[in-house]
Amino acid sequence: MAILRYAFFRLLTMLATLVVVSALIFVIINLPPGDYLSNQINELRATGQEAGVAKAEFLRQEYALDRPIWEQYLIWMGFSEGPQGFSGMLQGDFGWSFEFDEPVADIVGEALWLTVLVNLAAVLFVYAVALPLGVLAAAKSKTWVDYTSAFVGYLGLATPNFLLALILFYYGHKYLNLPIGGLMDPVYEGEPMSFDKMWSILVHLIIPTFVIGTSGAAGMMQRLRANMLDELAKPYVETALAKGMAPPAMLKKYPLRVAFNPFVADIGTLLPALVSGSVLVSVVLGLQTIGPVLLQALKSQDQFLAGFVLMFVALLTLFGTLISDVLLALLDPRIRFGGRAK
């Protein structure tokens, strides 16, 4: 029961944080002088294309870009009434992309879900690799097992992701006949979900997951190893051995449970790091995630598109933190019963 109350309380603070973050995002996007439309208008005037100017001016009014920035923000969020009534993020209207001349929702639509999919796969990969390797490296510390895993890990950390991507594409295609680029066969793009499409996505996911996840897994593994080594030196480990537990069972039940905390706490930071870290990889690998979209939008000051993508990343971060906080409270009675102790 207490845990539900805690989760609810964290959810409230998360919403408050989200509002603050949205204001920051909006301000930062608008920091460079001008906006997409006024830039366009200037350009059109310079080249004498007065016809386009009228349309751009119309759009400027339509999206309230001629109003002071705080009004623009309130309209964008849906807190106050704009030219089209209450129509902002809150109402599910994410705005218009000037660059692509399409509603933001249409542009990011599928990319959103693919982003979540790619990153979820990468997170799972990170955990699946780091957990056994980290524990093994700690349990067999200062043996060849430890040194080998550390070497492979550092290799993963040190190799630039895009380079790794290119190498893997080449050899993956040459020997395993893995597809190059994209997240699905072009045939399926825009098609409704089917068994074949799913299979195509899965096969396409292999290399991106590996590329995006390697460095995260390497870092995570080293952190887990260090935590485990700390825990292994604690007296309760000795107590467990003195009870007559076999070392492998002891390792699983006691130190791993304690060393797990930072592991779980990392979820919160892992998600955004993967999203923003994978922009370059997505460009190189030609993945249809929102990474490349964000890059493009920021470059051309396509403010509603950029704002939406950034908001999405912020939401992902906050959700990650929420998940890890709740998991931590479930895992660690000291956090759960913090108030009960004294």
Added chain:
Amino acid sequence: MTALLEVEGLSIGFGGAAPVVDDVSFSVQKGETLALVGESGSGKTLSCRAAMRLLPQVAQVRAGAVRFQGRNGPLDIMNLTTRQMCDVRGDQISMIFQEPMRSLSPLHRIGNQVVEVLRLHGKGGGAKAKKKVLETFERVGFPDPERVWKSYPFELSGGMRQRAMIAMAIVAEPELLIADEPTTALDVTTQAQVLGLIKDIQKETDMSVILVTHDLGVVANMADTVTVMNRGRVMESGRADAVLVAPAHGYTKKLFAAAPQIPEGCVWAPPEPDRDLILQMKDVTKTYTLKGSAPWSPKTVVHAVRGVNLEVERGKITAVVGESGSGKTTCARIALGAEPADAGATILFRPDSDGRAIDLQSLDKMGRRDFQRKAQMVFQDPYSTLNPRMRVKEALTEPLEIHGVGNASEQMDRATEILKWVGLSPNMLTRYPHAFSGGQRQRLSIARALMLNPTFLVCDEPTSALDVSVQEQILNLLEDIRDRLNLSYLFISHDLAVVARIADEVAVMRQGLVVEYGPPEALFFNPQHPYTKALIAAQPEPDIGRPIDLQVVAQGAGSPDTWPEGYRFSGAEAPPLREVETGHMVRFHGC
């Protein structure tokens, strides 16, 4: 009669270095207690852990045999497989450790951790095992076993955790219990109760015990046989009565000489009425407000110190005694001005006997700086109070730099001089703290406190992290520099014997209140308050003829509600301090 456990010619070493345990032999008979006595680094812990094969990975057993003659026939411990060793551990030989705070997993419920022993050794599971564990909890003195079963370690106090550890160790009914300094981390009264518990269980189950300790008082109370170790070798061993009454080896005699004892009683002179007080604390109260876990949960107010009056006479030592949580360290922090007392307190400090008194409660920034030059602190743990990255000379001259005293060469001269005073050599100035032993570090800590030429020192448990023989040296040093510099000390301790040795006046604190106050002779010869009596009774004496009287301990150390009627607190209201003889005050209800 064959011994239950026999260790013969055991040698243990690390790497290529000389062995740290060298040809050590000892044995334990069935139902008896063997005390392994020695100072830190004597190899006593390694020797007893070898019996369970729980040595650090880098340690090598170079020679020796460990034979165990248990109910399952004779075992050659050193030649068992890992699997067989797991069967022995916890089932036939079990162990309890020094730090009950850290020896239990923080994330598992106590019941889960204890019942695991039964499960591991095939002694049943489910309801039957739980019943057995609950019985054991009751046996070790938990009033509510069901609650303990569901508790996490951090919800129990240190003494309670050690009881849980004992329950875990005895639940499978082992034949041998190895207790490695089981009470060192506990308060004296808790120590007395835990030792009494181990003794009772032993009587009931005919279990043997190996007790590793540095405290001769504990030995006298517990042991049937004693093995004294020093630098990895056995110095002396034999029946406890023989070794304790007439130690044969020089090292054992030295250990005895160093062990402080509570005096048997003597006369004292009543204090002169007109005293030159350097520190006067009056009506000092300190409350802390703790926030709840969530913003809406109510705040709790903790009364750390409640209306304490303390005085320190110039050139004398006033000691504050009490267990953890009694408010003694808060008193020390207030006396140093590190923390302000609640409004209403008066704290006066007179740097010179004819000078103006400084009111610590209303110091401005400049006044505080001046005061800090006159009042310094010596801390408890000499290992963590010195910055490992600062050379000795930097650590010593830093206070002078902060207060802008002298130039570099004057500061160095001062450091050299002070270092000589505390018995260290000036060529140690360029070393880092890790090159020093615990005792030497405490000397450094004292040297640093003396650098500013203070008149008043607060010593917060300055010897509790040290071995007895080193403790003796540090106490001598403190007395020596007090006489030389006419210093005054406020001495915080939980160890009555140390206080008896050094203090001129003693305040006994319990739950933020001074319950008895007077010169040490009055307190120890004629203790009035049940809590003081319990503290004195709980102090293990290295005298086999004076065992701990658990009755007295239990009565005085319990909650104030269980004290005899005249001393009881009624709610937050405590009885007043009354003078029973000149200079000797006790908190009780008058008739």
